[in-house]
Amino acid sequence: xxxxxxxxxxxxxxxxxxxxxxxxxxxxxxxxxxxxxxxxxxxxxxxxxxxxxxxxxxxxxxxxxxxxxxxxxxxxxxxxxxxxxxxxxxxxxxxxxxxxxxxxxxxxxxxxxxxxxxxxxxxxxxxxxxxxxxxxxxxxxxxxxxxxxxxxxxxxxxxxxxxxxxxxxxxxxxxxxxxxxxxxxxxxxxxxxxxxxxxxxxxxxxxxxxxxxxxxxxxxxxxxxxxxxxxxxxxxxxxxxxxxxxxxxxxxxxxxxxxxxxxxxxxxxxxxxxxxxxxxxxxxxxxxxxxxxxxxxxxxxxxxxxxxxxxxxxxxxxxxxxxxxxxxxxxxxxxxxxxxxxxxxxxxxxxxxxxxxxxxxxxxxxxxxxxxxxxxxxxxxxxxxxxxxxxxxxxxxxxxxxxxxxxxxxxxxxxxxxxxxxxxxxxxxxxxxxxxxxxxxxxxxxxxxxxxxxxxxxxxxxxxxxxxxxxxxxxxxxxxx
Ligand code: NAD
Numbered sequence: 001x002x003x004x005x006x007x008x009x010x011x012x013x014x015x016x017x018x019x020x021x022x023x024x025x026x027x028x029x030x031x032x033x034x035x036x037x038x039x040x041x042x043x044x045x046x047x048x049x050x051x052x053x054x055x056x057x058x059x060x061x062x063x064x065x066x067x068x069x070x071x072x073x074x075x076x077x078x079x080x081x082x083x084x085x086x087x088x089x090x091x092x093x094x095x096x097x098x099x100x101x102x103x104x105x106x107x108x109x110x111x112x113x114x115x116x117x118x119x120x121x122x123x124x125x126x127x128x129x130x131x132x133x134x135x136x137x138x139x140x141x142x143x144x145x146x147x148x149x150x151x152x153x154x155x156x157x158x159x160x161x162x163x164x165x166x167x168x169x170x171x172x173x174x175x176x177x178x179x180x181x182x183x184x185x186x187x188x189x190x191x192x193x194x195x196x197x198x199x200x201x202x203x204x205x206x207x208x209x210x211x212x213x214x215x216x217x218x219x220x221x222x223x224x225x226x227x228x229x230x231x232x233x234x235x236x237x238x239x240x241x242x243x244x245x246x247x248x249x250x251x252x253x254x255x256x257x258x259x260x261x262x263x264x265x266x267x268x269x270x271x272x273x274x275x276x277x278x279x280x281x282x283x284x285x286x287x288x289x290x291x292x293x294x295x296x297x298x299x300x301x302x303x304x305x306x307x308x309x310x311x312x313x314x315x316x317x318x319x320x321x322x323x324x325x326x327x328x329x330x331x332x333x334x335x336x337x338x339x340x341x342x343x344x345x346x347x348x349x350x351x352x353x354x355x356x357x358x359x360x361x362x363x364x365x366x367x368x369x370x371x372x373x374x375x376x377x378x379x380x381x382x383x384x385x386x387x388x389x390x391x392x393x394x395x396x397x398x399x400x401x402x403x404x405x406x407x408x409x410x411x412x413x414x415x416x417x418x419x420x421x422x423x424x425x426x427x428x429x430x431x432x433x434x435x436x437x438x439x440x441x442x443x444x445x446x447x448x449x450x451x452x453x454x455x456x457x458x459x460x461x462x463x464x465x466x467x468x469x470x471x472x473x474x475x476x477x478x479x480x481x
Pocket of ligand 1: 152153156286387
């Protein structure tokens with residue numbers, strides 16, 4: 001089915017200084033469910049990046065001086081605008097990203113963008129009085145940094161853009177955003193919508209290939225980069241941002257472990273385990289990516305997980321009965337397939353594993369991959385050690401909790417983790433011993449706007465959300481009087 005929603009193929013314009021800008025060059029964005037062209041995005045080069053940074057720098061002078069309450073109101077207006085345009089944004093997201101409209105898909109992502117925007121709009125940065133006595137007064141001010149460069153990935157394009165942009169502008173910064181070249185359309189439209197309520201230049205959007213992101217990281221006019229994406233790109237950004245001493249927030253890859261204790265009811269936890277691992281077809285930074293199950297409940301947990309997975313429909317996301325879509329792009333498909341092939345001879349394939357099967361069902365087009373569960377793997381197997389970022393879950397058997405904790409922590413990543421048990425206090429003790437930024441008990445990946453989220457080890461540094469996330473967009477100034 002052709003679900004292109006931009007039949008005239010006029011390129012989506014960049015958004016610079018409040019205006020839609022056609023550059024005369026554009027690039028194609030593919031629909032991962034059909035491999036047809038979903039739309040065109042205008043291609044930005046150095047010149048457009050300079051223009052966007054200039055516009056943001058000019059807008060900063062007034063925007064940063066506004067009373068905080070006016071910026072809060074603007075963010076609330078943005079939330080309403082996103083809400084009013086939710087249907088269009090969700091369809092665009094489905095067409096370019098592949099996720100279904102329904103379930104934990106595109107509508108859910110846009111709903112999350114509204115929720116996060118509203119919540120963040122209510123945060124504030126009061127002056128903190130550190131001392132006020134006969135010796136004098138000491139006050140701590142939080143000042144905006146200037147122009148923030150936001151670089152986003154293709155898995156949750158709208159939600160992650162909101163996570164970057166809203167705290168940045170609320171705290172008085174202005175923004176130049178660069179979406180992933182795989183999913184620029186929904187972000188260009190989102191930022192066009194934001195510009196209906198913002199002064200020109202406060203939020204700009206440039207679309208382009210990876211080199212454009214690299215240019216942002218050395219641009220002298222940008223004071224901070226907030227980046228969500230792969231560890232490899234995060235390392236490059238950290239190196240190149242050093243030249244201009246940019247502030248950084250790096251939300252990078254994860255290889256989250258889940259530990260299932262012997263006291264669980266496998267039937268009761270199976271659905272939570274499944275969606276923890278397979279949300280967004282596994283293309284989620286804090287998805288459950290390695291599952292450690294105690295020997296006592298191992299077979300039952302495996303069976304229950306497979307039973308849940310068999311009920312979930314994978315397909316073209318505009319169909320309302322579809323719960324999971326394809327892998328977003330060919331490159332990621334090849335990574336996932338390579339990891340599955342490496343695991344097939346080492347473990348026991350309980351479900352999926354053969355992409356030809358799903359091709360028959362979906363008509364041979366699109367980057368569809370069958371939901372795949374492979375048991376009896378070990379640390380040291382590539383599918384366990386490397387981030388799959390796809391609809392595949394490796395299961396590892398363990399015998400003692402010490403062994404499970406050691407294996408879970410044996411990773412250079414440290415984004416999230418989970419413990420599954422009926423004994424919450426015991427589960428919390430184990431959670432405290434896991435080396436990661438967030439740990440969930442009897443669920444996985446449930447982030448929320450009032451709780452800071454971020455990685456440790458090579459999953460990055462800095463946090464997003466809540467007051468702690470807002471502070472990342474500020475420098476400190478202390479005034480002694
Ligand atoms: P990616 O690193 O390839 O690309 C992310 C963004 O960086 C894109 O906009 C890309 O154009 C840009 N980019 C590429 N090279 C660059 C460079 N040298 N300098 C500056 N920018 C550059 O990642 P991806 O493939 O889009 O996303 C998948 C990865 O992102 C996974 O590893 C996943 O775990 C991670 N991720 C992490 C989180 C989190 O919050 N921790 C969230 C989503 C995704």
